[in-house]
Amino acid sequence: METYNSLMKKIRNNEILVGILGLGYVGLPLAVLFAKKGVKVLGFEKSENKTKKINEAINYIGDVDDAELKEVVSGGMLNATTDFSRINECDALLICVPTPLDTFRKPDMSYIESACIDIGKHMKSGVFISLESTTYPTTTENFMLPIIEKYSAKQHDTDFWLCFSPERVDPGNKTYKTENTPKVIGGLGEKSTELGVEIYGKAISNLHPVSSPKVSEMVKILENTYRLVNISLINELALLCGKMDIDIWEVIDAAKTKPFGFQAFYPGPGIGGHCIPLDPFYLEYIAKKYKFNLTMINTADNIENLMPHRMTIKINSALNRHEKSIGSSKILFIGVAYKPDIADERESPALRIMDEVAKKNGAVYYNDPYIPEVTTEEGRRFTSTELSDELIRGMDCLVFVTNHSAYDVQRIVRNAKLVVDLRNATNGILDKNKIYKL
Numbered sequence: 001m002e003t004y005n006s007l008m009k010k011i012r013n014n015e016i017l018v019g020i021l022g023l024g025y026v027g028l029p030l031a032v033l034f035a036k037k038g039v040k041v042l043g044f045e046k047s048e049n050k051t052k053k054i055n056e057a058i059n060y061i062g063d064v065d066d067a068e069l070k071e072v073v074s075g076g077m078l079n080a081t082t083d084f085s086r087i088n089e090c091d092a093l094l095i096c097v098p099t100p101l102d103t104f105r106k107p108d109m110s111y112i113e114s115a116c117i118d119i120g121k122h123m124k125s126g127v128f129i130s131l132e133s134t135t136y137p138t139t140t141e142n143f144m145l146p147i148i149e150k151y152s153a154k155q156h157d158t159d160f161w162l163c164f165s166p167e168r169v170d171p172g173n174k175t176y177k178t179e180n181t182p183k184v185i186g187g188l189g190e191k192s193t194e195l196g197v198e199i200y201g202k203a204i205s206n207l208h209p210v211s212s213p214k215v216s217e218m219v220k221i222l223e224n225t226y227r228l229v230n231i232s233l234i235n236e237l238a239l240l241c242g243k244m245d246i247d248i249w250e251v252i253d254a255a256k257t258k259p260f261g262f263q264a265f266y267p268g269p270g271i272g273g274h275c276i277p278l279d280p281f282y283l284e285y286i287a288k289k290y291k292f293n294l295t296m297i298n299t300a301d302n303i304e305n306l307m308p309h310r311m312t313i314k315i316n317s318a319l320n321r322h323e324k325s326i327g328s329s330k331i332l333f334i335g336v337a338y339k340p341d342i343a344d345e346r347e348s349p350a351l352r353i354m355d356e357v358a359k360k361n362g363a364v365y366y367n368d369p370y371i372p373e374v375t376t377e378e379g380r381r382f383t384s385t386e387l388s389d390e391l392i393r394g395m396d397c398l399v400f401v402t403n404h405s406a407y408d409v410q411r412i413v414r415n416a417k418l419v420v421d422l423r424n425a426t427n428g429i430l431d432k433n434k435i436y437k438l
Contacts, residue, residue: 012198095132106281128196184209272337333364
């Protein structure tokens with residue numbers, strides 16, 4: 001009890017040092033936010049390059065403000081290190097490491113395991129630990145806790161307190177950032193939750209405590225499974241509407257006039273990003289341990305896996321109508337990021353479509369103002385090409401995959417021979433002989 005009271009007093013007196021393990025899309029914005037709010041932060045990174053950039057106030061995350069990063073680094077509120085032994089200086093440790101799937105689509109827990117081992121080896125007594133990385137329910141108590149207790153020889157609820165508080169990062173969102181997005185907190189026991197509320201309350205305005213880590217873990221999985229299922233549904237309906245000569249976007253616009261019982265989801269060439277294509281399979285993994293088959297997730301995944309291939313067929317069909325084929329054509333992809341106005345191509349369907357077109361001997365080009373070069377899943381490398389009128393006129397087909405706001409769609413369509421629009425970027429431009437929509 002004395003250790004708990006001592007930590008709580010340090011938190012309330014703003015005397016804590018917060019350590020953040022992993023300074024990527026989740027960790028760096030969180031680190032800058034805490035530092036901006038007057039809480040000292042020590043960031044831990046395996047990458048010497050990232051560590052050097054942060055200590056020189058060089059920003060590499062789009063959602064972090066350059067000026068704010070410079071301010072907190074120059075003011076001594078944020079420092080980064082590759083020396084994980086300095087974990088022993090920290091009063092709170094927030095884990096923001098990657099949680100990918102392996103080649104068999106099972107959770108790769110190696111990053112979380114490594115973080116827990118480092119914490120166990122180096123942490124002092126009286127520390128709050130929170131995992132933010134997406135994972136399957138029961139990870140905190142059944143996976144993390146034994147590792148930390150083994151390597152630290154310390155006891156939970158006496159020497160340290162454990163919590164799961166899922167990240168809710170939406171890259172490129174201009175309205176909801178880390179600070180004003182409600183934060184779910186599920187501690188392993190009442191004291192863990194109380195400490196989590198006090199610590200996160202230093203930086204985040206709206207907190208929502210829940211009864212346990214596994215509830216908090218399930219919250220994150222539910223959020224992204226909900227999106228996977230609904231986007232898959234609208235993508236399948238879009239394919240049907242295409243066959244029936246119905247404009248799916250007009251259908252959605254009409255449906256969303258209903259003030260209850262409907263939320264609009266929009267079709268596209270497939271799901272991208274680090275969350276929606278991956279997170280539901282953490283739930284599937286743990287469900288199998290309970291001999292439970294999640295048929296809805298499997299169905300949605302099947303739809304999404306086929307979308308890039310179906311988009312390649314659509315490109316070929318459009319070219320066929322102009323008496324061409326993919327193999328004899330120059331094809332320019334407009335946008336390769338997984339969503340508009342961000343520099344992130346992780347899991348982007350554009351890369352899979354580019355691979356398929358290349359395998360059919362199509363000449364592949366792309367433009368993306370945010371992404372100067374890409375490597376596809378199959379190892380093909382491409383460099384963004386300047387989107388000049390001359391380039392556009394020289395292409396047999398342009399494919400809108402990502403509708404960045406910077407694109408002058410009218411100019412692009414005016415100069416193009418053929419446009420395949422997978423994002424409704426050409427909304428309002430009527431030219432059925434030139435434009436083919438999803």
